[in-house]
Amino acid sequence: MASSSTSVVVSNKEKENKNTKKVTLKSSDGESFEVDESVAMESQTIKHIIEDGCANNEIPLPNVTSGILSRVIEYCKKHKEAAGESEPSVTSYTSNSTTNPLTEWDTEFVKVDQNTLFDLILAANYLDIKGLLDLTCKTVADMMKGKTPQEIRETFHIKNDYTPEEEAEVRKENQWAFE
Amino acid sequence: MLSCKSLLSQTINKKRKKNKSKNKNKNSSTRFSKKHNLVSKKQNYEEEEEDCEEGFNFKTSAAPSHTHGVQPLGNLYINPGSINSRNTGLGNLQTLTDELVLDILGLLGGTHLGVLATVSKSFYVFTNHEPLWRNLVLENMNAGFLYNGSWKSTYVAACYPSFDVSSVDVSGLRVRDFYSDYLFQSWLCANLEMKPEWLQRDNIIRRKGISVEDFVLNFEEPNKPVLLEGCLDNWVALQNWDRDYLLQLCGDVQFAVGPVDMKLQEYFRYADQVMEERPLYLFDPKFAEKVPKLGSEYEVPVYFREDLFGVLGNERPDYRWIIMGPAGSGSSFHIDPNSTSAWNAVIRGSKKWILFPPDVVPPGVHPSPDGAEVACPVSIIEWFMNFYGATKNWEKKPIECICKAGEVIFVPNGWWHLVINLEESIAITQNFVSRDFFWTIASGIGSMQNLDHGVNNSKGTTLKMNVVDNIFC
Numbered sequence: 001m002a003s004s005s006t007s008v009v010v011s012n013k014e015k016e017n018k019n020t021k022k023v024t025l026k027s028s029d030g031e032s033f034e035v036d037e038s039v040a041m042e043s044q045t046i047k048h049i050i051e052d053g054c055a056n057n058e059i060p061l062p063n064v065t066s067g068i069l070s071r072v073i074e075y076c077k078k079h080k081e082a083a084g085e086s087e088p089s090v091t092s093y094t095s096n097s098t099t100n101p102l103t104e105w106d107t108e109f110v111k112v113d114q115n116t117l118f119d120l121i122l123a124a125n126y127l128d129i130k131g132l133l134d135l136t137c138k139t140v141a142d143m144m145k146g147k148t149p150q151e152i153r154e155t156f157h158i159k160n161d162y163t164p165e166e167e168a169e170v171r172k173e174n175q176w177a178f179e
Numbered sequence: 180m181l182s183c184k185s186l187l188s189q190t191i192n193k194k195r196k197k198n199k200s201k202n203k204n205k206n207s208s209t210r211f212s213k214k215h216n217l218v219s220k221k222q223n224y225e226e227e228e229e230d231c232e233e234g235f236n237f238k239t240s241a242a243p244s245h246t247h248g249v250q251p252l253g254n255l256y257i258n259p260g261s262i263n264s265r266n267t268g269l270g271n272l273q274t275l276t277d278e279l280v281l282d283i284l285g286l287l288g289g290t291h292l293g294v295l296a297t298v299s300k301s302f303y304v305f306t307n308h309e310p311l312w313r314n315l316v317l318e319n320m321n322a323g324f325l326y327n328g329s330w331k332s333t334y335v336a337a338c339y340p341s342f343d344v345s346s347v348d349v350s351g352l353r354v355r356d357f358y359s360d361y362l363f364q365s366w367l368c369a370n371l372e373m374k375p376e377w378l379q380r381d382n383i384i385r386r387k388g389i390s391v392e393d394f395v396l397n398f399e400e401p402n403k404p405v406l407l408e409g410c411l412d413n414w415v416a417l418q419n420w421d422r423d424y425l426l427q428l429c430g431d432v433q434f435a436v437g438p439v440d441m442k443l444q445e446y447f448r449y450a451d452q453v454m455e456e457r458p459l460y461l462f463d464p465k466f467a468e469k470v471p472k473l474g475s476e477y478e479v480p481v482y483f484r485e486d487l488f489g490v491l492g493n494e495r496p497d498y499r500w501i502i503m504g505p506a507g508s509g510s511s512f513h514i515d516p517n518s519t520s521a522w523n524a525v526i527r528g529s530k531k532w533i534l535f536p537p538d539v540v541p542p543g544v545h546p547s548p549d550g551a552e553v554a555c556p557v558s559i560i561e562w563f564m565n566f567y568g569a570t571k572n573w574e575k576k577p578i579e580c581i582c583k584a585g586e587v588i589f590v591p592n593g594w595w596h597l598v599i600n601l602e603e604s605i606a607i608t609q610n611f612v613s614r615d616f617f618w619t620i621a622s623g624i625g626s627m628q629n630l631d632h633g634v635n636n637s638k639g640t641t642l643k644m645n646v647v648d649n650i651f652c
Contacts, residue, residue, distance in 0.1 A: 114271045121279055137279070140272075141286035149298045158270035158299050170297050170352060176335055176342035177293025 268301025
């Protein structure tokens with residue numbers, strides 16, 4: 001369109017400003033992260049803080065370290081982009097790649113050491129980000145499947161605190177699961 | 180004959196003096212002060228409490244469900260040098276909360292849980308958490324199930340019939356040094372009796388033999404609750420409806436029980452054995468269609484006969500339910516959908532009611548801004564433990580009563596209500612459209628709230644159009 005009336009220029013500018021409204025999140029170790037408000041609102045916790053008008057300066061997140069927060073932000077950015085601009089992404093996690101185009105990206109995202117994975121679960125829970133919580137919990141659940149008890153112990157550094165008699169009793173109780 | 184399992188302490192019917200020392204030496208009671216300072220039932224501490232409340236009693240007529248020795252977290256802090264086997268047995272997972280561990284386990288099938296139980300004592304306790312197995316049963320066996328003492332046993336017996344579940348010791352392994360508030364609280368709520376002071380307040384207006392005009396003028400129009408006595412005297416149901424009769428009449432019939440259907444006899448089997456925080460409730464809107472005789476043995480009390488929903492005929496949404504449940508079953512706080520009023524008649528047993536007027540949100544309840552959804556995250560018994568006390572100091576106190584067999588309660592439209600069965604109970608409830616609401620929707624003012632009644636009623640949103648079409652076409 002060749003028209004370049006003032007009102008069109010003004011409204012485009014307004015739209016830009018609206019789109020790039022930012023918010024600052026502060027991790028427990030004092031690092032600040034500036035993110036688009038729409039990305040931050042993937043977290044229901046942050047969304048409520050903003051809506052309640054309590055997000056004037058920085059939003060402190062005393063339960064989340066910078067290392068974890070940067071990953072969480074990465075997740076939110078990626079999922080927000082994929083979902084489109086206007087609404088927060090409401091798709092819950094699914095491993096079916098025909099319905100979730102981010103399956104491969106998600107799979108790579110959770111290839112981290114266990115401590116990081118559990119910290120991501122705790123952060124997703126605290127920040128109330130359903131997709132991330134579903135993804136990380138399912139990852140841990142999958143790590144438990146198809147393993148012998150000893151393999152599970154090795155995977156998660158679990159001490160076997162059964163006496164031999166107790167272990168035999170519990171095994172007998174659950175013998176059906178081993179057949 | 181109904182099962183005698185009851186939430187009523189044996190002393191509830193006597194006039195009790197407030198005498199703390201009576202319960203001091205009772206071995207089965209637990210002293211309760213603050214949530215994070217629950218004391219194991221083996222220890223009888225003398226705690227100074229704000230209200231000088233007596234300890235909790237456990238349900239008397241059935242054995243408590245098994246806790247495997249889980250203790251509340253407070254006990255860890257008073258046992259110096261103790262290690263929490265919860266943590267050592269979870270390994271790297273110990274940083275997660277109990278709820279998160281259970282969320283992860285909730286993604287697993289029965290076989291995985293069975294294998295995990297043998298990993299460590301901590302996993303044993305977690306994987307034996309009954310709600311996990313209840314979900315597996317309800318998701319996989321919606322054509323009915325034979326309850327077998329516990330949800331885990333029910334699942335294993337059904338899915339692994341060659342395994343002899345009776346060879347498993349019912350109480351299982353007892354685990355020492357496992358401390359968890361979440362798991363302890365869950366067990367506590369499954370086994371508690373109602374405290375006498377939760378049942379004391381009875382401030383509802385009671386009427387007997389009033390005229391319909393009196394009812395409409397003093398209760399229906401001003402939208403006030405009332406408990407009506409003596410209007411079920413001619414119900415055949417009052418004489419006939421006990422366990423034996425119902426089993427003979429329709430023991431084989433499938434009734435709606437929460438998310439599944441069950442034969443009545445299977446439901447009674449479950450109700451007799453179960454000990455849980457949120458027992459399944461038989462709540463069926465098609466009982467009269469399934470068993471016409473049931474429909475013929477009751478009639479709508481005279482006060483509620485002008486029911487303008489009647490004009491809808493077959494298009495009328497679910498409007499009447501038979502309700503059966505063991506002690507502890509019930510509905511947590513909600514408002515009935517479609518702005519309807521309701522009446523609830525107890526045929527057997529007794530129900531504790533708490534009602535708040537439309538403009539007073541009960542403590543612990545969080546409606547969404549448009550009122551379409553209600554979040555009440557705690558179970559009924561936990562609501563009593565944590566929130567009931569708050570209402571003592573409120574100016575606008577709730578309306579409360581115990582509704583017994585032969586009595587009917589009128590629940591006006593828009594009122595919040597919570598109901599808990601104090602013993603096994605059978606009741607009939609109907610929604611109805613009082614004339615007030617009719618004029619409201621006819622003049623286009625009323626809004627259709629589609630609130631969750633605790634059972635699925637998805638026809639609400641088309642209701643408004645149907646009523647208007649039927650009356651004005």
